[in-house]
Amino acid sequence: MSRSNRISGFFAYGGVLIVPVTLNADRYLFMVDCGAAHFALNRRKLDVINAEPAGVNITIAPVGKSLITAPALTVRDFMVGAQKQNNILLAALDFPEALSKLDGLLGMNFLHNYRFTIEPDTATLVLREIPVRKK
């Protein structure tokens, strides 16, 4: 049986799951977004969140808008629950004013490393290790 990590969150309006994530040793609240390829960080948080410019841009295709380009940042240490990844790329974006209290989006560049499940009854994100297949 694969090991799993259970990240306790809560549902915000509309049923979206919010979970705590750790960026360079500080915890924030991100929305789980399996429709997003990358992490996104609310640009308003840049004063506090310790992220370094990655020197590249990420092209974003927001729903209902034309393509935009955002500067990519690198976060040295990133954790969700007990699952740690290093040197994660994220896009710093201007979130709509109505979403200014949201710190960021947890995208597929993290989630794709796990078998992930959202439990609607417990507001929990479950991350299971992907077993190595024998050839």
Place this chain on the structure above:
Amino acid sequence: MRDDLKISDIRERHKDQWVVVEVTKVDKHNNPLRGCVLFHGEDEKKVYSQGPKYRQTHPQADLFYFYTGDLIPEGIGVMLVAI
């Protein structure tokens, strides 16, 4: 001496405020369970800017920054993507 509170109690005590909390207890999955409120208030920049200063003198502190009210206002259907 700061009160050591459940995260849910912090949300109630400091409703609709920005808080910086030093986490004092986590579960086996590293979920924050309890903490002490270091800074709180309605001005995000003012509250959050205190966190990095605190870290300078407490480098091992486990700090949790969050807003205690609704992160997504009622009536807003979120469809954000970053492709």
